[in-house]
Amino acid sequence: MPIFSYLAIPKNGAKKALCTELDALDHCEIIPAENQDVVVLVTETPDETAEEELQDSLKNLQSLQSLSLAFGCDTSEQQEK
């Protein structure tokens, strides 16, 4: 169950389009900044295959300028404490 978060920066003026594109993808939740062209993206995929597919989809987004990883973990590897 990999969970990642990213800072997604849209191409010029494309924040709305980026939000729409990200929203349309499976396993994605977004938190757009209110006052700047930045979107926080949180992804949670069920397995490695789904994760790879999602990565491919992210790479192909038209409105996305850059994606920087902020956090990553795999909950299946972690024991409940």
Place this chain on the structure above:
Amino acid sequence: MKLNRRRFMKYAAASSAIATAGSLFPGISFGNWQQVTGNSGIVSWEKAPCRFCGTGCGVLVGVSDGRAVAVKGDPSCSVNKGLCCMKGYHSVQALYGADRITTARVRKNGEMVEVPISEALDLVAAKLAETREKHGKDSVAMYGSGQWTIPDGYVASKLFKGCLGTNNVEANARLCMASAVTGFMTTFGLDEPMGCYEDIDNANVFITWGNNMAEMHPVLFSRMLANRKQRADVQIIDFATRLTRTSQAADKSILFNPQTDLAVANAICYEIINNDWVNWNFVNEHVSFHKGKTNIGYGTEDHFAFTDKAEPISLDEYKTFLEDYTPEKVEKISGVPAKDIKYLASLYGDPTVKVTSFWCMGMNQHTRGTWINNLVYNIHLLVGKISTPGSGPFSLTGQPSACGTVREVGTLTHALPHGVVMNEEDRKTAARIWDVPVENIDPKPTYHTVEMFRALDRGDIRFMWIQVTNPMVTMPNLNRYRKGAEKDDRFIVVSDVYPTPTTDVADVILPAAMWIEQEGLFGNSERRTQHFDEILTPPGEAMSDTWQIIEVARRLGFEKQFPWSRDDYIGKIWEEYRLFHAGAKHEMAPYTVLKKRSGVQWPFVNGKETRWRYNPKYDPACSNGKDFDFYGKKDNRAWIWARPYEPAAESPDGEFNFWLNTGRVIEHWHTGSMTRRVPVLNNAMPSSYVELHPDDAADLGVVNGEMVKIISRRGEIQMPAQIRGRGVPARGMVFVPFFDESYLINELTLDAFCPISKQPDYKKCAVRLEKA
């Protein structure tokens, strides 16, 4: 529980990204974040101050099924207005490390054995009484912390000073804030900053004196950046001994040779006078001039004693003193170009520019820490830039309650909750409020922190109780003090939440409640008292440090002084403690007010907080009818001090040719005992390193990640090199973060201290390097 865990990790993921965005895009806001959290089943949000630095951000802790699952910045807290840094956002994960101490342990035949906490507390009380009986009242000691809650420190002082009659109470804030205290006391006669964080929204120029605020006070730094973005006339000048993230974000970065900040500060004053930028109305009305002793030593020997003596001097004598500090002369020792010194002076000297100076450990952990605090006050006093919105010297504190618990409660050997043990009136006040005979309170201070650990090594102290701190990582010249603590006939009690090198030397370990697992109060850098409720149940037999002390006090026969019930003891203790500070100069808010608000600044007079002290527009304690009233000093003036440049206790030489500087990183709190148990923070910064200048690394023949041996006169260590990382030291200096107990850098540092404040210098000692 699986669902909780995943929800928690998703929340952590979002928090991390938001924190990262906060540091990259000043002023960024994610107001709709709650929509996400609203779906996640969190049942309540409870207010608390963050516990991971002295900024004192207000946080809201999301609690679900009795477990803290999320944190967000409290929008109603004026400190951070809804923001947090990465430590704040991940703070609740520090509660849930797998090796949390939940039961008491006692050393039996060399092994630590789990016992019921009542049995451990019986043993602590019996050992304390027995040691006192056998070796005298000053053979027992309490060593606490700027992370103690205010009630923790208050009951510790009451038990040890009021009931047991020993002034052997110290706290780790001696290692971080003592020079700030003596700086304030010698210049103003009263402790703690005159201004508040609103200065950031009003200043035009910020000068950071040896202060990497981008990593150490990130939320305040981002507030500075946001102001710079919004207002055209704002700039940040970083004045430091190494390049850091603060330097990268600053408009100008100026490097100086270690210890020579003393000379540069004097040169700025020289320039201000030489150019007649002095605010004469202010100086004539509100300032007097003094000098103290010089060549005052470094305290590296046991039983070192020093008392300063203030002598008044004239303005002309002060001017003559400054003649040794022309910018050109100072350039030679400091390495700071004369033009940069003149530029700094021109900023302070321009009457149209509001300047706020910030500092923290760079100036305080300094063998002339009191002096450099005095000297920066001198600059502000000469130009009258003080106690007004946006203009002022601002000494930041490192720990969440170094101000609240150590400076205000007075958990240092010489101090009382109001005043000092040497003063008869202060002793009488304490005895009356504590309900103890005044003779109980010894008029002589005993040991400051370094000397306390020396006394433990010598055997003058035989019993030490350590709470909420990790001295077996943080004491300078650590090898000596660890050996002292390990001696056979020493009895060490440690109250903590995780195993540390300090619990390793313990004879009794008491499981402590952490942060929001107890009710408490902290006091932050800007005189703000912050209350928090017991939001979570402590695990196992963990108990608040306050209640541990009460339990032991009662076993020792002091039921009368510690009569409170476990249901409401914090409120009762607060109201008793508040009696010490009655009056317009330090009135504290009542418990009922503190419970409701996200922090209240003192003096809190007639229901109003005091934003800027000594200025009658804001401070009701001013009574002289003038535009300022420095009422802390008997002459109603702030004191300018002639303090010279004197070299460090140990400087690089032919054999040990590098400076060693130590400090922190943004990801970890102090010794990392809590933050290294937060996966996100630990993954981001898993281990310590030695930061080298790229040219020094090339000379040594090491590349990033290769092991370097660092050797001082006291110890040696091998650790990986970091070259062109987030910080770059000047040539001839290395920097090592101290958060990682696998690399005990304090085995190399020197236990020299400021003779006035007794605060050690962790920023300067001499080492040599070898490729390992």
